[in-house]
Amino acid sequence: MTSIRTIALGAVSVLALSAGSALADGEVNIYSYRQPELIQPLMDAFTKETGIKTNVLFLDKGLVERITAEGANSPADVILTVDIARLTEAKDGGVTQPLNDDDINNQIPAQYRDTDGNWFGLTTRGRVLYASKDRVSEDAITYEELADPKWKGRICMRDGQHSYNIGLFASMVAHHGAEYTEKWLAGLKQNLVKKPDGNDRAQAKAIHAGECDLGLANTYYLGLMKTNEKEPEEKDWAASVKVLFPNAADRGTHVNISGMALAKNAPNKDNAVKLMEFLASDEAQTIYAEQVFEYPVGPNAKVSEIVAGFGPLKADTLPLVDIAANRKTASELVDKVGLNDGATQ
Incomplete structure (x- = not known):
């Protein structure tokens, strides 16, 4: 199995990502290529709003291989990553599932999401x-x-x-x-x-x-x-x-994206969808854009003051x-x- 470095955020231990605990109520498991400190404010805001705990597994590489090896018992619910290449890699690797969600589709322009609903852009x-x-x-x-x-x-x-x-x-x-x-x-x-x-x-x-x-x-x-x-x-x-x-x-x-996808065998699918709906919201995208100095794709989300200083992005x-x-x-x-x-x- 691919060697990875794991980081558990908040009060959640790495053991929370075992297949057994993944089935607990009120949790959602995120496999992330994005640095944990960059997404922590998002996870905190989501938990505060919904009461759902977030368990984050950070991977330097090998996300697709990891989920493939875990198979049907994979605890992964949501995939967070950067770059269109890694999003399409996840789709082509068969570790995502399509999601047709009106709340998400209304927030994210068609050019920044997969036509089959296997991935969605969050920031550019x-x-x-x-x-x-x-x-x-x-x-x-x-x-x-x-x-x-x-x-x-x-x-x-x-x-x-x-x-x-x-x-x-x-x-x-x-x-x-x-x-x-x-x-x-x-x-x-x-x-x-x-x-x-x-x-x-x-x-x-x-x-x-x-x-x-x-x-x-x-x-x-x-x-x-x-x-x-x-x-x-x-x-x-x-x-x-x-x-x-x-x-x-x-x-x-030319722009590239950070994005999200619903994992193929998400054991906490309802919570995963709630998290993805939250991440697509203007509130979350504004938080995310402030953290990573990127441009949110939501219609009413705001760029950070520093990014605004670069000038407008067409x-x-x-x-x-x-x-x-x-x-x-x-x-x-x-x-x-x-x-x-x-x-x-």
């Missing part, structure tokens, strides 16, 4: 450009422009095969086709100042250090850096960049299922053009 994050405040005068940009030679030696990014980048590249395939995207990736490659490396925060660090002028990154990392009291140097990195929302003047910026309306369908092609194109090798002389 834009795949944006961090730009040097000192060296980039532009306040508008498109993804297509990243292949323009004017940016040669000025762009940095993390591994081209990382799921965040593959999502963006898959959206380019969906919009423009594979042939165009291959040429675009080749142009982007030639504009890289170095081989892709690090994480999204590292791109802000590189801009602060003067190594590059533009960095592909998710919006929420900027909020995390701005509020990082444990590593205050990250505040300096964040202060050196501004956010450019690509394609804001036309189709909109999201690409392309359904995420269409993007997910092109991820394999995008991954193959990354290898085909040798994106991770960096620019050639």
Whole structure:
């Protein structure tokens, strides 16, 4: 069985996630890829409102494998995760079940939920450009422009095969086709100042250090850096960049999601549905968005003050299922053009 790290929240012990106790009244079991401290305020609010206890199992990886191995006796009720890839992985792995719930469907736009009801988006994050405040005068940009030679030696990014980048590249395939995207990736490659490396925060660090002028990154990392009291140097990195929302003047910026799904064999299904309805509410999405510096998908949920300071996000309306369908092609194109090798002389 896949090795995992577990964290039990509140007064709940890890043993509460055994199949036997999962059947107790007034509980719901959550398997989460999301860090426990980020979802704890949501769990506290749900328990306060309903009296239902939440048992959270945090997994670094192997969620689908874990639930598959547990089989029909799995205690998992609700799956929480980030990234469309992991949501579709859960569906394709056969560990979710469809849910047709009017309260949830009315809250979550169709582009952010599975057509069969196997997963639902809760918050979005834009795949944006961090730009040097000192060296980039532009306040508008498109993804297509990243292949323009004017940016040669000025762009940095993390591994081209990382799921965040593959999502963006898959959206380019969906919009423009594979042939165009291959040429675009080749142009982007030639504009890289170095081989892709690090994480999204590292791109802000590189801009602060003067190594590059533009960095592909998710919006929420900027909020995390701005509020990082444990590593205050990250505040300096964040202060050196501004956010450019690509394609804001036309189709909109590519977004990815955090989301939820109803586990296939949920032993506490009624409570699971109550939790999912709560998570889809404007109240919960406002709490969630404040915690993770993301954009809620609910019609009346509010963004945090820090996120509002990034500027308005006009999201690409392309359904995420269409993007997910092109991820394999995008991954193959990354290898085909040798994106991770960096620019050639």
